[in-house]
Amino acid sequence: MKNFTLIGASGYIAPRHMKAIKETNNKLIAALDNFDSVGVIDSFFPEADFFVEFERFDRHIEKLRYERDVRVDYTSICTPNYLHDAHIRMALRRDSDAICEKPLVLNPWNIEKLAHVEKETGRKIWNILQLRVHPSIIALKEKIENGPKDKVYDVDLTYLTSRGHWYYTSWKGEVSKSGGIATNIGVHFYDMLSWVFGEVKNNIVHVHTHDRAAGYLEFERARVRWFLSINFDVIPDEVKAKGQRTYRSITIEGEELEFSDGFTDLHTKSYEEILKGNGYGIKDAQKAIEIVHDIRHLEPQGLKGDYHPFAKKKLAKHPFEQSE
Template sequence: MKNFALIGASGYIAPRHLKAIRDTQNNLIAALDRFDSVGILDSYFPKANFFIEPERFDRHLEKLKYEQNVELDYISICTPNYLHDSHIRMALRRGADAICEKPLALNPWNLDALQKMEYETGQKIWNVLQLRLHPSIIALKAKVDSAPKDKVFDIDLTYLTSRGNWYYTSWKGDISKSGGIATNIGVHFFDMLSWIFGDIKENVVHVQTHDRASGYLEFKRARVRWFLSINYDVLPSSIKEKGQRTYRSITIEGEELEFSEGFTDLHTEVYKNILNANGFGLEEARQAIEIVHQIRNTKPIGLKGDYHIFAKKELAKHPFSKLH
């Protein structure tokens, strides 16, 4: 049984990590969050100690080590994007491996510093890249790998996940903290595309506002038109009529990739691989971080070239946005 701590216990994604720790028959000894709405701990680890101050959290872990000989093996990180880098460093300094949500850092050069810390501490940084474990994605990679080596696939990626006004007040609406739309909701898709289709060759941004981003990516084996948005108004009418607020579509050579199911236990599978020293490390995460960093720092060219059809949808400013 391994000992875990978790940072970001009140967040949306924390329950998946709690479930993964429990389902792999390990133990959570401490959790940290500045907010105390963490009753979810009762469903998984009611005996875990909880802290709202990082100093007292760190002190508790140190006392467990030196007074009770309790070693910490992993720290799971479920915090806002801009804090991942700092919390990874905290984990390594505490003598634990870090298991971190995407992105590991907002800037590619931060990965180089983290890599040095890995070397100096002897600890590992693991990234949660759960789409790589989805059965449909694995099958697609096998299909691409078996295709003629000079085959370049044409892909349309559309991900619309509606968010309310709260989004713009939260850290997610602040590009300096979230990295913007492409980073916050797109980085896992860009990682998946990198994993399947190889090195990036071209990165063009057509549209980038507070509520959407769209562009063109060319990989070694794929040409990708992509569109991401958090605006309910851009959803297809057929989705709205069903009362749904999310639309996800990937078409490859005009054929829809079906992967609407199978997400439930992917974090648990990620943890199983990490515990077997077979998880996704820092280098696997690098290209997706480079892609979203470039998107964030590229001036959109407008509706020119090979753009996604949704890029033509009407733009609407939002009064609460921090991005325009």
């Protein structure tokens, strides 16, 4: 049984990490969040100590080690994107491995610096890249690898996940903290695409606003038109009619890839691989971080060339923009 701590206990994704720690028969001994609405801990580890101040959390970990010889083996990090780098460093310097939510960091050069901290401390940084353990994605990768070596596939990626006005008030609405739409909701898809289809050859952005992004990515084995949005209005009417606020679709050569099921256990599967030493480290995360960094800084070209059909959908005002 390994000892875990968790930073960012009140966030949306934290319960998946708690569940993964529990289902892999390990123990959460302490958690930290500056927001104290964390009753979900009771469903998994009611005996875990909880702190709202980093200094007390840090002192507690040190006291456990030196007074009771209780060591932290892994630190799970579920904090806002811009804090990942600092919390990873803290975890490694407390002599634990770090298991960090995506995106690992916001900029490619942050990965290079973290590699030095890994070497310095002798500890390991693991990234949750859950689509790499999804059965449908694994089967797709095997199909591509076993298919014609010279074939370049035509792919459309659409991911629409509605967010309310709160999004723009939170850290997620600040590009400097979240990395923007493509980073915040799309990084795991870009990771999956590069994992399956190889190196990036071309990266073009057609549209990039507060609520959507669209572009074209060319990989060694695929030409990908992609569209991401947090605006409910862009969701297809047939999906809205079912009362759904999320829509994801990947088509390859016009054929839909069915991967809507099997998402609930992906964090547990990721943890199982990490605990066996087979998880994904910082080098595995690098391609996707480079892709989203470039998307964030590329000048949108508008509706030119081979763009995703959804890119033509009517643009929306920022919800906080004053009407004329």
